[in-house]
Amino acid sequence: MRQDHLITATQLSRDDIEAVLDRARRIAADPAAFADRHAETVLALCFFEPSTRTKMSFDTAAKRLGADTIDMGTVESSSVTKGESLADTVRVIEGYADAIVLRHPSEGAATLAAEFVDVPVINAGDGAGQHPSQTLLDLYTVRENHGLDGLTVGIMGDLKYGRTVHSLAAALTNFDVNQHFISPDSLRLPRSVRFDLHEAGAQLREHTDLEDVLPELDVLYVTRIQKERFPDENEYHRVAGQYRIDAGTLADAREDLIVMHPLPRVDEIAADVDTSGHARYFEQAHNGVPVRMALLDTLLEGTQ
Amino acid sequence: MRQDHLITATQLSRDDIEAVLDRARRIAADPAAFADRHAETVLALCFFEPSTRTKMSFDTAAKRLGADTIDMGTVESSSVTKGESLADTVRVIEGYADAIVLRHPSEGAATLAAEFVDVPVINAGDGAGQHPSQTLLDLYTVRENHGLDGLTVGIMGDLKYGRTVHSLAAALTNFDVNQHFISPDSLRLPRSVRFDLHEAGAQLREHTDLEDVLPELDVLYVTRIQKERFPDENEYHRVAGQYRIDAGTLADAREDLIVMHPLPRVDEIAADVDTSGHARYFEQAHNGVPVRMALLDTLLEGTQ
């Protein structure tokens, strides 16, 4: 990467993406070769919102590179409660750590942080904005299963609010991929996102029914429909039930269809899919480790 | 151990127990020899309930073996609040860590987790169920002081709800130990636990007064009587006062009686016992480190 920070998926060219994914593959093949690579590095984990898998997987990635981590802790247990600005917090932490992983409820937080510090900042989710390291592990999972060109990908569920979806869709425009978006009308891809995808040359179509497109798909990426998006609980249950998949739903799918999900799932994927041969969501979560190792290794290399 | 996981104290034979305790003794004698033994290991600490000593002592044990730990954090700061199932949580974490230490409010949680993952699961307390690593450090403390055969052990306090007590009593049936249970009627050992102990060939008697049995004891294991078990606060104070010990209480005890407690204590053991020569509860807590090092070392060996 030519960049010092990782703020959005859109900052990454096809070459950038492939370089990180290639490195991740080398790491996955021989993790021991990377075990002491960053022995004197300290990575700061600054999570202003709850997280399990993103935080634990960056923590694991750092430690499997031989680095240490320091954790800001929850907002409640930190000085943030005393009214400190984000700019001040990161300027202090820059003196402790060699890189900063930041999750924050406000869109643009990582961009702001990166303006104030010299160490690499990795955006681990900024409100409804971006979550680019998730996109990299999603792409890695697709590539290890099917490659990244000549594919037909379906993205289903909450397409309106999901930052994971927006990042992934943008990144896929770098490859020869047909994108199908499946959602209820009320949770369609926002107009601005559709516009950006068209501008980037995306081949995209929208659907309200999975069955219209399921037989063509190489990848089905499912996201959770959140109850709190619906004023009426009955309406939520009706809609969520319609975009829930189980082994029966997948009867018409290609044998090598892979089902992905950023997790956590609630009940949008039934347990019988886990053992169906299509499920890749746990593998996808596990890929967070080599991909984030590759990302850290790349960004830290740039600082040496 | 023949097992991949440590779920209950009852899964351990006398040979299993002695093997772990022997290893713990070797570690305590020469910790430096074990300092780099698991340098590329990552241990996940998944505590769905508050804990100080169990969590810190597993954390210490891992680090004194050269391993790293990753911490799920509190439930409030994790994805668990989004409704993820325990099975999904551990299947994700299995991709990050080489072993999982799990504490959970629901009995059976560790058994369930172990069904879903291939890495070793250590039960660090599941509701009113089991807490087998506590039992191992209890046995280690008894053995280092008195050996484990030909003993008379008194267990006092809340015998109805205490998972520590149930695990310890079961494990002691592997040795030549007379067990005396001292408690108010309302907090007697549950009928089912008594039944299992009889089946396992335990030599047990029950008492309501400590003085009936104190002079015979080699070990007095005290547990806390919790206020919330009593609908009436006066009744609580009356009962708790009766099962509280101080230096005076121990005047009739054997000189080499050892007093143990799983901690934290509130006031069931007076401060003057700390310096009486009988106290072993801090030593007992400290033994958590070599015993858990031995346990981790044993389980990780099995995975290599």
Place this chain on the structure above:
Amino acid sequence: MRQDHLITATQLSRDDIEAVLDRARRIAADPAAFADRHAETVLALCFFEPSTRTKMSFDTAAKRLGADTIDMGTVESSSVTKGESLADTVRVIEGYADAIVLRHPSEGAATLAAEFVDVPVINAGDGAGQHPSQTLLDLYTVRENHGLDGLTVGIMGDLKYGRTVHSLAAALTNFDVNQHFISPDSLRLPRSVRFDLHEAGAQLREHTDLEDVLPELDVLYVTRIQKERFPDENEYHRVAGQYRIDAGTLADAREDLIVMHPLPRVDEIAADVDTSGHARYFEQAHNGVPVRMALLDTLLEGTQ
């Protein structure tokens, strides 16, 4: 240091202070030489109150010395909620760790802890009491910029409640320093603190207006005036506005005046001071790492 613990800034002689600061300077100049110095050490972080920078900077210091840390977590997630005494908590943790860093809301907590354990205890703030490692990094920052003799230092803001201020003022009596205290009447240095400073031979004067003394200062140490000290919110805003500095305020200052602040700041220092050439508060925060490395290195040396 001749001491095993670091409890107050007043326990430190001029020689003690200079020895730690000299060591910190050697560490800052060549951190790699210290990177594996305490590879088998475990440091316990016991924070009974929220903290970001103190905790993260001790955590970083330990790791940059090759040591590991174990974290007690928040009070809510620990056994403290079960009613355990501080004495019991630290006596347990002494069995896990080689040194203990303690922050606690009660004045005297660190003194009490040090009476019960044999491993070094470092006071990281005890209520309105002391915070000596902050004082050491403050002194280090002053010394690296101006040396520590022949200086004129202004300390401004909440001089009544600020433990940082009381520790620093006491420590400065070891050096040839004129101390000026600038505050509203209601937040003057407490009589007892003034008395102790006089006893220690301090050269001190008090002011209500910064402009009376600003042109003479080599160092201006600003602290936050807390809203909760004022029964009336208007009064708070009036007072806080008067002790707020910006680039304009500093027009009359010496060119080499340095502005310090223990952080976090809210708005007592305007953002235009950050780039004024006077600001040293981020440098000051960063100095926490080499100074705490030097402190840990000194105390741990004493235990070997």
